[in-house]
Amino acid sequence: MNTKLIDWPTFIGALVLLLLVALPLVFYPEAGKEFVNMANDFMTGNFGFLYLLMGLLAFAFLLFVAFSKNGKIKLGNKEAEKEFGTISWAAMLFAAGIGSSILYWGMIEWAYYYQGPPFGIEAGTQEAIQWSPAYGIFHWGPIAWAIYTLPALPIAYFYYVRRKPVLKISEAVRPVLGRLVDGPLGITIDVLFIFGLLGGAGTTLALGTPMIAEGINDLTGIPITLGLKTGIMLLCTIIFAISAYSGLRRGIKVLSDINLWLAIFVLLFIFFFGPTLFISETTFTSIGLIADNFFKMATWLEPFANVEGYSETGFPEAWTVFYWAWWVVYAPFVGLFVARISRGRTIKEMILGTMIYGTIGCILFFGIMGNFGLYLQLTGSFDVIGFMDQNGAPAAIIAILNQLPMADVMVAVFTILAIIFLATTFDSSSYILAAVVQKEVHSEPLRWNRLFWAFTLCLLPLVLMFVGDLETLQTASIVAGFPVIFIMFLLAWSFMKASNEDIKESRNYEPPTIHINRREIVERIRKRRKERSALEALEDKQVDD
Numbered sequence: 001m002n003t004k005l006i007d008w009p010t011f012i013g014a015l016v017l018l019l020l021v022a023l024p025l026v027f028y029p030e031a032g033k034e035f036v037n038m039a040n041d042f043m044t045g046n047f048g049f050l051y052l053l054m055g056l057l058a059f060a061f062l063l064f065v066a067f068s069k070n071g072k073i074k075l076g077n078k079e080a081e082k083e084f085g086t087i088s089w090a091a092m093l094f095a096a097g098i099g100s101s102i103l104y105w106g107m108i109e110w111a112y113y114y115q116g117p118p119f120g121i122e123a124g125t126q127e128a129i130q131w132s133p134a135y136g137i138f139h140w141g142p143i144a145w146a147i148y149t150l151p152a153l154p155i156a157y158f159y160y161v162r163r164k165p166v167l168k169i170s171e172a173v174r175p176v177l178g179r180l181v182d183g184p185l186g187i188t189i190d191v192l193f194i195f196g197l198l199g200g201a202g203t204t205l206a207l208g209t210p211m212i213a214e215g216i217n218d219l220t221g222i223p224i225t226l227g228l229k230t231g232i233m234l235l236c237t238i239i240f241a242i243s244a245y246s247g248l249r250r251g252i253k254v255l256s257d258i259n260l261w262l263a264i265f266v267l268l269f270i271f272f273f274g275p276t277l278f279i280s281e282t283t284f285t286s287i288g289l290i291a292d293n294f295f296k297m298a299t300w301l302e303p304f305a306n307v308e309g310y311s312e313t314g315f316p317e318a319w320t321v322f323y324w325a326w327w328v329v330y331a332p333f334v335g336l337f338v339a340r341i342s343r344g345r346t347i348k349e350m351i352l353g354t355m356i357y358g359t360i361g362c363i364l365f366f367g368i369m370g371n372f373g374l375y376l377q378l379t380g381s382f383d384v385i386g387f388m389d390q391n392g393a394p395a396a397i398i399a400i401l402n403q404l405p406m407a408d409v410m411v412a413v414f415t416i417l418a419i420i421f422l423a424t425t426f427d428s429s430s431y432i433l434a435a436v437v438q439k440e441v442h443s444e445p446l447r448w449n450r451l452f453w454a455f456t457l458c459l460l461p462l463v464l465m466f467v468g469d470l471e472t473l474q475t476a477s478i479v480a481g482f483p484v485i486f487i488m489f490l491l492a493w494s495f496m497k498a499s500n501e502d503i504k505e506s507r508n509y510e511p512p513t514i515h516i517n518r519r520e521i522v523e524r525i526r527k528r529r530k531e532r533s534a535l536e537a538l539e540d541k542q543v544d545d
């Protein structure tokens with residue numbers, strides 16, 4: 001086992017913080033819950049503004065960078081080829097950043113807005129119905145994807161352009177913080193990020209497991225018990241641990257590709273066997289509604305909540321702020337991951353690709369799955385909301401699927417898809433967690449290290465599930481993400497500083513005129529390619545850890 005490459009202070013720091021949070025929750029669940037809820041109310045109530053501002057700024061910043069001179073910078077040297085084709089690249093980034101939660105919320109988010117609409121609109125009215133399929137798309141739309149993309153900029157820049165073999169958040173803010181990064185501040189930044197991600201992933205697991213359990217129960221009749229849910233978590237862990245262990249090209253990419261095709265199948269099936277015209281029209285209209293109200297939605301905070309006579313809905317805290325916080329805890333991880341797979345692309349391609357493919361992907365899920373449910377509700381063929389209020393959201397999701405032709409097959413495919421979606425988020429999370437606790441990452445993080453984080457990622461949710469409190473974990477993760485907002489600002493600043501410096505320097509630099517003939521250049525490229533593929537083959541073979 002190779003341990004020389006491990007950055008022990010970060011490794012141990014993250015574990016200690018994890019235990020410091022988990023143990024009190026295990027031993028004093030009630031008090032722990034109260035404390036976490038209080039902290040959450042405090043954060044979202046008082047700093048909701050900061051979250052929404054961060055979202056808008058990230059969005060504006062990325063558009064600016066994409067079309068500026070900095071956007072033209074290529075990740076890697078001039079002749080670097082794209083490491084992954086665009087379809088695989090988009091599938092990987094989508095599968096990494098989006099987990100089983102999209103199946104959950106894509107199916108059912110509208111039902112919550114239908115009952116508790118935004119902007120003080122009365123529930124059940126025409127207006128409320130209009131907003132219900134649109135708001136989910138907004139919460140998974142361009143601002144959300146901008147939050148995801150921002151950290152990728154400095155990270156990819158340092159990894160491929162400045163060629164520092166370090167995949168760490170702290171390293172990406174070095175231009176701003178300088179030598180401070182080498183001390184406790186750098187470790188704190190990495191530990192906070194790891195902690196936030198463990199929390200965010202916990203939220204994913206907390207939502208995904210009951211839904212998968214409902215699917216299995218529907219198919220096999222096995223009652224939903226703690227044992228079944230534990231089994232599901234272990235199964236998912238094993239799948240993604242194998243994938244993370246096999247690495248980027250063999251494990252993660254293969255699973256992401258399967259994920260993509262299976263998702264396309266489910267979406268096409270619902271689209272064609274469901275109400276095709278209703279789905280198309282409602283999705284299209286929702287996009288218009290969002291475009292028309294983009295800034296209103298992006299800034300709505302209910303500032304008059306304390307004014308007499310104004311009835312507070314709590315919508316912004318419960319939804320938009322919660323969502324931005326959830327995207328933020330995942331963002332540095334997705335940034336690291338997107339950076340890692342983007343060799344050979346320009347910054348502009350990386351930004352626009354992530355934001356556009358990401359948003360389109362989410363529109364498809366919300367538009368197709370959500371509007372199928374909404375259609376059932378509006379036509380009266382199945383009372384989704386009544387069913388959900390009685391039996392909970394996970395059961396309602398499976399019940400909606402049961403309205404499709406070949407329902408059994410669809411529930412089965414959906415359940416498998418949920419498991420794979422979960423696994424593709426968790427394999428890349430453990431891959432990145434391993435990278436962050438290493439001093440250097442040459443091609444891939446060490447294998448034992450990847451495996452270690454795969455199991456750690458599940459340990460906390462598993463333990464908390466036995467204490468019966470996955471929801472507290474969900475809330476805790478959002479609280480844990482608060483410091484990450486500030487890291488986001490640092491990341492943006494860092495990228496601008498470093499890339500502007502380099503651009504300025506290269507302007508002052510006169511390339512010497514060298515005369516080499518074409519044959520010689522071709523020979524050289526060929527030789528270098530050969531060397532690179534030999535090196536890659538060697539790295540693949542290394543089972544040194």
Ligand code: NM2
Pocket residue numbers: 097098099100101102203204326327330425
């Ligand atoms: N986000 C996209 O569970 C998941 O789908 C992972 C969730 C942040 C809302 C990410």
